[in-house]
Amino acid sequence: MAYEVPQLPYSFDALEPYVSTMTMDCHYNGHHKAYVNNLNKALADHPDLAAKSPEELIRNLSAVPENIRTAVRNNGGGHVNHSMFWKMMAPRAGGEPSGKLLEQLKATFGSFAEFQAKFEAAGLARFGSGWVWLVRVPSGGLEITSTANQDNPLMEGSYPVLGCDVWEHAYYLKYQFRRGDWLKAFWNVVNWPEIERRFEAKEA
Template sequence: MKFELITLPYASDALEPVISKETIEFHHGKHLRAYVDNLNKLIQGTKFENADLETIVAESDGAIFNNAGQTLNHNLYFTSLSPNGGGEPTGRLSEAINQKWGSFDNFKEEFTKAGISLFGSGWAWLAKDKNGQLVIIQEPNGSNPVAQGMTPILGFDVWEHAYYLDYQNRRPDHLNALWNIIDWEEVGKRY
């Protein structure tokens, strides 16, 4: 299977001022493109040559895992964003968040803390575990909840390339701003 760079569901300047056109062009057009291209080269002639992305993340290691994980992570991340985003989730996801954390505001605070406190590069994830329960987890580098048998629902990228052009070393500012562009309709489909 040959993987393709996803097409963004919005223009590269549509998420401004939260994420600049320049950041989108580097993050999507260069970083994600490199992961996709590297993954395609690495899986040639391996047992993963015709596997889907989730299978590769669940069963691989090393360079294949890193590039597959980052491809999956970024595909989920970029499709979680919208210039018309923000607000709060609705339906089943909202009910599950309120049941687990007591309120959306409590969830948002805990999720943001997970992103701020992750040492180095990685991801903060809202995921559904094997029992259908929501959890917030930190994944280092390019890992994804799929590697732990979970379903990823929402991921915040805390690699510096995701925010440094716009926020420099102010990771908390970036994470707090992301809530204004979350596409809860799309995210809710993953639950």
């Protein structure tokens, strides 16, 4: 069965004024749809690989034939990243996390505000296109990292807890070149219940 773009859990205008309606429309119907179409095309002659989940594919890229590996990495990564990203945001969201996640953020980074500052700094430091992440490393600890293009922490053995898209297509229609403004605005749409769920998930 071909991969499909998952249904968006809110309307295109639901994240206004922080994420513009046009940005959501272009991002979802343009970019994410293209990643899915290109991934299906790359795997058209490989039904054994197409039967795997996109997460399984990108976790084990060495099992993908070399002639389609880059296409699977880029488009499979794009599909996984965006499928998570839509759920990591929500209308009437933001604020702070609670419970064990908040405790570990404070223990790891000093305070929630310090975590936010370090997350934004990592997003600003990513040269060109990519993502900034809060990940759970195999030892169980939390780290802030960033990846180029559509790479995902799953490719490196870490589990993505929170991610922010810092490709220009994620923010340019509203924020132009001001990536820092986008990263600050992002906190207003973070779906902390989903992030807390991911933090406590059992995936490796």
